[in-house]
Amino acid sequence: MGLFGFSTKRQLNGRRIAILATQGVEQVELTSPRNALRKAGAIVELVSPHKLLKGGKIKAWNLVKWGDSFRIDVSLSQAKVSSYDGLHVPGGVINPDILRMDTDAVDFVRSFFEAGKPVSSICHGPWMLIEADVVRGRTLTSWPSLKTDLRNAGANWVNEEVVQDRSLVTSRGPQDLRAFNKKIIELFGGAVYLAERQ
Numbered sequence: 001m002g003l004f005g006f007s008t009k010r011q012l013n014g015r016r017i018a019i020l021a022t023q024g025v026e027q028v029e030l031t032s033p034r035n036a037l038r039k040a041g042a043i044v045e046l047v048s049p050h051k052l053l054k055g056g057k058i059k060a061w062n063l064v065k066w067g068d069s070f071r072i073d074v075s076l077s078q079a080k081v082s083s084y085d086g087l088h089v090p091g092g093v094i095n096p097d098i099l100r101m102d103t104d105a106v107d108f109v110r111s112f113f114e115a116g117k118p119v120s121s122i123c124h125g126p127w128m129l130i131e132a133d134v135v136r137g138r139t140l141t142s143w144p145s146l147k148t149d150l151r152n153a154g155a156n157w158v159n160e161e162v163v164q165d166r167s168l169v170t171s172r173g174p175q176d177l178r179a180f181n182k183k184i185i186e187l188f189g190g191a192v193y194l195a196e197r198q
Contacts, residue, residue, distance in 0.1 A: 010041035011189045018047045018084045020076075020108060020128070024094025027060035027067040028174050029122050033088055036181035042188065045073035045084075049102050061092045063174075076104055081111040086188045091123025091143065091173070100131040110134060118167040120184040122177075126150060126170060139163060140170040 017037055021030055030046075037044050048058055060067040089096070089109065099105040110132035112119050121129060126142040127149070129135045136154030141163045150157045161176040162169065162183045169187045171180035 012037060012185065013041035015042045015085045015188055016083060017042050017044045017086045017088060017188055018074075018079060019044060019088045019090065020047050020099065020105060021058060021070075021090055022048050022095055022098050022105075023058050024061045024092050024098065025058065025070075025090050026092030026095065026123060026174070027062045028177065029090035029092065029125070030060060030070065032174075032177045033090070033120070033122075033181055033184060036185060037088075037188065040185045040189070045079075046070060047074045047076055047079045047108070048072045049076045049099075049105060061094060076102075076108060079108065081108065081115055081117070084112075084117070086118040086120070087112045088184065089119065089121040089125040089128050091121075091125040093124050096124050096127040100127050106131045113168075116167060118169075118187045118190065120169045120171075120180070120187060122171040122180055123173045129168075130155075134168075138165045138168060140165055140168065141172050142170060143173050 019030060019034060034044050056072050057069040058072060059069050109128050113134045123143045124146060126140060126146055130149055130153045135150055139156040139158060140150065141158050141160050142150060147157045162171045162179045164183060169183050
């Protein structure tokens with residue numbers, strides 16, 4: 001029970017969150033935030049470009065080898081930003097490198113920022129934020145190898161486990177998931193997000 005006598009465990013009831021991912025997504029960066037969001041009551045849907053699907057599933061990367069397959073809930077071609085209250089962009093080296101070459105995926109990410117909706121990203125996921133041109137003037141973190149990329153794109157990169165800059169939360173990698181998951185539940189549970197001017 002929470003401080004005021006009611007449960008705080010379902011604070012995301014009714015919120016719809018999209019996870020944008022494709023082949024090679026880092027498994028734990030998909031499953032751990034998804035589980036945390038669902039436990040908090042959110043409806044979480046895995047969105048992926050339809051042209052990359054095999055049997056409606058994507059295969060994850062599990063640290064040093066291929067991991068499990070995950071069923072896609074919504075094809076990117078059918079996904080509408082207006083249907084969601086927020087977006088999570090996981091990492092893995094392969095996943096964002098494929099997605100940043102897909103203009104529809106990049107537009108999907110950019111549209112959440114244009115709508116002022118909350119976005120979370122971890123590890124190599126911020127490659128998508130660079131491609132969407134939404135990091136300029138923001139403070140964020142990522143996997144260390146993205147530091148120069150982010151700084152070149154106009155971001156202020158810091159080496160911290162989790163960073164919030166307005167409606168964007170970022171984190172370095174799997175080692176930070178506990179802090180990251182706590183912060184994104186707060187992020188997606190926020191009351192109202194106003195459109196930000198880029």
